[in-house]
Structures are given as structure tokens and as C-alpha cells.
Amino acid sequence: MKAAVCFEPNSRLDVVDVEQEGPRGGEARVKVKAAGVCHSDWHIMNGDWQVPLPMVLGHEAAGIVENVGPGVANVKPGDHVIFSFRPHCGRCFYCSIGRSILCDGHTSPRWLMLDGTHRLTRGGKGVNQMARIGTFSEWVVCPAEMLVPIRKEMPWPQAALIGCCVPTGWGAVNRCARVEAGASVVVIGCGGVGLNVVQGARLAGAGTIIAADLLENKLEFARQFGATHTINASQKNVAEEVRGLTAGRGAEYAFDAIGSEATTLQMLDAIRPGGTAVVVGMAPTSARSPIAPYFMALHEKTLRGTLYGSVRPNVDFPILVDLYLSGRLQIDPLVSRKYSLEDINEGFAAMRGGQVARGVVVF
Numbered sequence: 001m002k003a004a005v006c007f008e009p010n011s012r013l014d015v016v017d018v019e020q021e022g023p024r025g026g027e028a029r030v031k032v033k034a035a036g037v038c039h040s041d042w043h044i045m046n047g048d049w050q051v052p053l054p055m056v057l058g059h060e061a062a063g064i065v066e067n068v069g070p071g072v073a074n075v076k077p078g079d080h081v082i083f084s085f086r087p088h089c090g091r092c093f094y095c096s097i098g099r100s101i102l103c104d105g106h107t108s109p110r111w112l113m114l115d116g117t118h119r120l121t122r123g124g125k126g127v128n129q130m131a132r133i134g135t136f137s138e139w140v141v142c143p144a145e146m147l148v149p150i151r152k153e154m155p156w157p158q159a160a161l162i163g164c165c166v167p168t169g170w171g172a173v174n175r176c177a178r179v180e181a182g183a184s185v186v187v188i189g190c191g192g193v194g195l196n197v198v199q200g201a202r203l204a205g206a207g208t209i210i211a212a213d214l215l216e217n218k219l220e221f222a223r224q225f226g227a228t229h230t231i232n233a234s235q236k237n238v239a240e241e242v243r244g245l246t247a248g249r250g251a252e253y254a255f256d257a258i259g260s261e262a263t264t265l266q267m268l269d270a271i272r273p274g275g276t277a278v279v280v281g282m283a284p285t286s287a288r289s290p291i292a293p294y295f296m297a298l299h300e301k302t303l304r305g306t307l308y309g310s311v312r313p314n315v316d317f318p319i320l321v322d323l324y325l326s327g328r329l330q331i332d333p334l335v336s337r338k339y340s341l342e343d344i345n346e347g348f349a350a351m352r353g354g355q356v357a358r359g360v361v362v363f
């Protein structure tokens, strides 16, 4: 079986043969049909996030359940599923209060199965799986609790994107910030996540949706997804432009889809007094942003973070599938390029070059 493995930081992924053990109790084996190329994979490839290697990367995917181990009740062979990259034990404090994204009910490292062992080996040595799934792989064995069954009419590449960038962006608006109809919204960064913040704001009925990016082609995408105004941040001051579009006050909500020192400060500057700024994009773990506590107090600003858009995958993935199939959620234009697993490094090069909304590996 072939999988794309990260053996050391700052090198290409190697597509190699690995041995896979079948599912044990509580696990399922899934034939992967499509897997998106995301910046979070890149953070591991370039050493921003230090995790034990070798590791099969990939965490945004969909596929068909082939077989299940003992005690699995939520999926069965033949089910079409989207992978969730967060566990969902169903028993811990966070699962019990409906915030399963923060689930802390498992103690094993998050690149191993729940019993702390590997299902993948190469030359007798264990190979880790990103987020316990590792979807740049022809088949995945993983905890069944990380699989969400969906309607079978859903096309594969579009289903895959509901595993990461779509819920992260849509959920940031509709589950975390709960933007109300008519509100003004700023989105900084218009890649896969940012474009879904834009369309999440459109679906929430936001009145003014201002998108900022350094690249003109991404701003064009943003207009397609519902941005009412765009700012080229390589030429203009984002906060000043936003104030110009919001009666001089600033926006009610801002979303940073990138996660960096500069963009966090930019979005705090772009919201009005009493406004809310949300960190959505996943930064390198070493990134720091020097906010001004005085102005946070003086202007009663709120700064908060969201992981995975604060969605509940079992509830929200099927909702997003319904929204897509009824024509209200755009995912087709996000799938701007498709690759075979062998060409996966081209996918990362195109993502780094800002040439694509999202690249998807199809199997």
C-alpha cells in the first residue's frame, strides 16, 4: 500500500510502500477517495510544528469504509465518510458539553491509535499517522469515532474539503462568532479557509464582507464567494480601508485565516470598539503577537480563537453536505487542481505559490 510519508523536516514527502495492519476494536479501515492539501500539513513538513517522524501526513479527506473491528457501531462497510481530525470520545467533559473539538478523553499521543500502538509499519518500524488519520494514503485504519457518515450523492473531492477548510471557515462565523444578519465582517487571507469564512459570512447574512489578501487572484476568488469589498494588503493599509467602508468605526467582526504576528494585529486594528476578532488560521507554534492591552480595555475589544471552526463534526458535516447539495455552499471552485498521490509535492508547491484555492489528491 502506498502512502506519502514525511521522513524529516524541510524535505519533500516520499511516496513509499508501507505495511498496514487491519482494524482492531473500535477502529475502521477506509479506502481513501480524495484528500486535500492544507497548510497544516506544510507546518509539519517545514518544521513549524515539531512532531515525531516518520509520519503519514494528510487530515482533510473522504472515503469508503471497507471493514470495521469489533465494537464499532457508528459506521459500517460501504458507508461514505468524511474524516474528522479531532477525536470524539463521547464521555469527557468537553464532549459532554457539546464542544467535542476540545475532547480530552484519550491519553495516547495524537499520532497513534487510541491504544497507543501503530497500524502502519515500514521495515518493521512504526510509522505515525497525522491526527491519528494520515490521509495521504491509499487506505487508512483509524478510530471509528473520527469518521462521519454522509449522503452517498456527495462527490469525493468536495466531500474531502468538508474535513478541514470548509468547516473551519464556515464554523468560525456560524458556530464560534455567531455573526448576525447585517453585520460587517473582515476576512484576512483568502486561501481555502479564508474563502470559507467569506461564504460563511454570506450564509449568515452579513451586510458588508471585506476580504483582504496580498494576491489579486485570491481577491477575485473572494468576490466569487461573496465578498462585497476587497483590499489588496500589499498596496493598502487594511485597517484604514476597513474604517473607510464602515462609517469610520471599523468592522464588527474580523477573522484572521492566516495566523501571524502581523495579521493578528491587523484584524484587532480593523474591528470597531466592542468588536470581536477571531484567530482561525493555525500559526507556527513559535509565533507571538504583541497586542496592546491598553487599547483592548479602552475599546472593549474581544480576541478569541477557534479550532476547526468550533464545529461538532457529527452534526455539522452532514449540514455542510446538505448545504452543498442544495447549491447554497460553493465547494466546486475551491477544487482548483487535482493530483495523483505520486504528484503530491506539486500540490504543496502550488499551494506555496498561491496559485490554487485548494489542491486535492484523488485516488
Ligand SMILES: [Zn+2]
Pocket: 038, 039, 040, 041, 059, 060, 164, 165
Ligand atoms: Zn487542514
Ligand SMILES: [Zn+2]
Pocket: 087, 088, 089, 090, 091, 092, 093, 094, 095, 096, 100, 102, 103, 104, 105
Ligand atoms: Zn471527549
